[in-house]
Amino acid sequence: xxxxxxxxxxxxxxxxxxxxxxxxxxxxxxxxxxxxxxxxxxxxxxxxxxxxxxxxxxxxxxxxxxxxxxxxxxxxxxxxxxxxxxxxxxxxxxxxxxxxxxxxxxxxxxxxxxxxxxxxxxxxxxxxxxxxxxxxxxxxxxxxxxxxxxxxxxxxxxxxxxxxxxxxxxxxxxxxxxxxxxxxxxxxxxxxxxxxxxxxxxxxxxxxxxxxxxxxxxxxxxxxxxxxxxxxxxxxxxxxxxxxxxxxxxxxxxxxxxxxxxxxxxxxxxxxxxxxxxxxx
Ligand code: GLU
Numbered sequence: 001x002x003x004x005x006x007x008x009x010x011x012x013x014x015x016x017x018x019x020x021x022x023x024x025x026x027x028x029x030x031x032x033x034x035x036x037x038x039x040x041x042x043x044x045x046x047x048x049x050x051x052x053x054x055x056x057x058x059x060x061x062x063x064x065x066x067x068x069x070x071x072x073x074x075x076x077x078x079x080x081x082x083x084x085x086x087x088x089x090x091x092x093x094x095x096x097x098x099x100x101x102x103x104x105x106x107x108x109x110x111x112x113x114x115x116x117x118x119x120x121x122x123x124x125x126x127x128x129x130x131x132x133x134x135x136x137x138x139x140x141x142x143x144x145x146x147x148x149x150x151x152x153x154x155x156x157x158x159x160x161x162x163x164x165x166x167x168x169x170x171x172x173x174x175x176x177x178x179x180x181x182x183x184x185x186x187x188x189x190x191x192x193x194x195x196x197x198x199x200x201x202x203x204x205x206x207x208x209x210x211x212x213x214x215x216x217x218x219x220x221x222x223x224x225x226x227x228x229x230x231x232x233x234x235x236x237x238x239x240x241x242x243x244x245x246x247x248x249x250x251x252x253x254x255x256x257x258x259x260x261x262x263x264x265x266x267x268x269x270x271x272x273x274x275x276x277x278x279x280x281x
Contacts, residue, residue, distance in 0.1 A: 001033075001034050001035065001193070002028070002029060002032040002033075002034030002035075002193050002194050003029065003034055003035045003036075003037065003190070003191055003192050003193050003194070004025040004026070004028055004029040004034065004035075004036050004037070004192065004193075004194050004195075004196050005025060005036070005037040005038065005039050005072075005187070005190060005192050005195075005196075006021060006022040006025045006026070006036070006037075006038055006039070006060070006065075006067070007039040007040075007041050007183065007186075007197075008022075008040065008041065008056050009040075009041040009042070009044070009047075009048070010040055010041075010042050010048045010049055010050070010052035010053040010056060011044065011047040011048055011049065011052065012052065013052060013055060013244035013245065013246050013247075014055075014056055014059050014244060014245045014246070015236050015237075015242045015243065015244050015245060016228050016236060016242065016243075016245070016262070016267070016268075016271070017198070017227065017228045017235060017236045017242075018059075018245070019059070019063055019245055019258070019259065019262060020225070020226075020228055020262050020273070021196070021197060021198055021225065022060060022063065022065055023063070023065065023259055023262055023263060024196050024223070024225045025196040026065045026066075026067075027263070028194060028196060028223065029068075029194075034193075034194075035068040035069070036065070036066075036067050036068055037067055037068060037069060037072060037190055037192070038057070038060065038067035038071050038072070039071070039072040039073075039074060039186060039190065040053045040056070040071060040072070040073050040074060041074045041179075041182065041183070042073060042074050042075045043074045043075055043077075043078070043081075043175055043176050043177060043182055044174070044175045045075075045175070046174060046175075048075075055246045057071070058246070058249065059245040059246060059249065059255075062245070062249045062255035062256075063245070063255045063256065063258065063259040064255060064256040064259055065259070072186070072190060074182060074186060077182070077185070077186060077189065078176045078177075080185050080189060081171075081176050081177035081181055081182055081185060082176070084181065084185055084215055085134060085170065085171050085177070085181070087215060088136070088170070088214065088215070089134075091144065091214070092137070092140065093136055093137050093140055093141050093144070093214065094134045094135065094136060094137070094170065094171075095122060095123055095124075095127075095134065095135055095137060095167075096122065096127040096128070096129040096132035096133070096134055096135075097118075097121075097122040097127070097132055097133050097134070097135045097167075097169070098122060098127055098131070098132045098133075099118070099121050099122060103121070104116055104118060104119070104121075107119050107121065110166070112164050112165045112166055113164060113165060113203035113204070114165060114168070117165070117166035117167075118135065118166050118167045118168075119166075120166075120167055122135070123135075123137060123167065131173060132173065133169045133171060133172050133173045134169070134170055134171040135167040135168065135169055135170065136167055136168050136169075136170050137167060138162065138163055138165065138166055138167050138168070139163070141162070141210060141214060142162060142163055142210065144214065145210055145213040145214050146213070147159070147160075148160035148209050148210060148213050149209075150205060150206075150209045150219065150221075150222065151221050151222065152202070152205070152221075152222045152223065152224055153194070153221060153222065153223040154223060154224065154225070154275075154276075155202070155224065155276075158205075158206075160206045160209040160210060160213075161206050162206040162207045162209070162210040164203065164206065165203070165206070165207055168180060168207060179204075180204060180207045180208060180211065181211065183204075183208065184207075184208045184211040184212060184215075184217065185211075185215075185217070187208075187220060188212070188217040188218055192220055193220050193221065194220055194221050194222070194223055195208075195220050195221070195222045195223070196222075196223045196224075196225060197222075197224060197225070198224065198225060198226075198227050199224040199225065199226060199227055199275070199276065200227060200235065201224065202224045205222050205224070225275070226273045226274055226275035226276075227273070227274055227275075228267060228271055228272070228273055229271065229272055229273075229274055230242075230270060230271060231270045231271075231272075233274075236271070
């Protein structure tokens with residue numbers, strides 16, 4: 001049975017881009033007679049706000065998207081992140097890092113999908129792990145995992161190339177786990193068989209596939225969908241004035257009709273839907 005999920009982070013209100021992501025996850029599950037879960041990614045305690053999670057649920061109901069089963073709260077899963085980190089540490093694949101963003105920016109020379117590639121300054125150094133972040137020794141991890149492949153429903157078969165990220169942070173100083181670790185473990189824990197998300201996160205799936213290989217997790221299929229962008233080609237963002245779904249809901253917009261328009265890529269003036277891996281703004 002196919003199972004998808006919509007996994008918003010409650011640190012801002014949802015906008016049309018999120019609505020589109022939720023519709024894709026919901027409709028693919030329904031089309032195949034499967035299940036659609038709602039997972040609130042609230043592990044970043046400093047940025048997550050419970051009232052935003054409430055607004056997100058109201059938004060989904062307004063759009064006519066019903067999820068199956070209870071809402072999954074990522075903050076209830078912290079133990080599983082620690083246990084996975086312990087396994088990776090025991091495999092010699094994690095090292096503590098105390099570099100600041102400014103220190104990294106001063107010495108890093110290469111860019112990866114998430115910004116500057118960490119130059120490995122703390123690798124092999126004797127660092128007190130208290131208060132440190134933990135990074136994945138990418139070269140070693142790739143060597144241990146061996147060649148890996150994964151499948152995107154739209155882009156076809158992929159060879160995993162997580163090395164393009166360099167030594168990523170898996171456990172952050174200020175949050176219990178990075179997005180990569182938490183999302184990978186939760187997708188496995190929730191039995192997600194089809195991971196749907198925007199094409200801007202296409203590259204992240206190389207890392208998730210690597211973590212699945214290292215931790216012996218089931219491998220789902222992926223469906224990286226198109227993105228709604230503004231006239232200048234940039235993704236929607238509340239800070240640039242994109243209206244939130246909560247605003248539209250309060251203004252009396254018909255949510256179900258809006259969802260149907262989005263399904264047909266009928267968008268408000270000035271917005272467009274771009275597709276394909278190369279579409280990332
Ligand atoms: N919480 C992530 C986001 O809102 C989820 C991305 C994903 O679906 O993997 O971007």
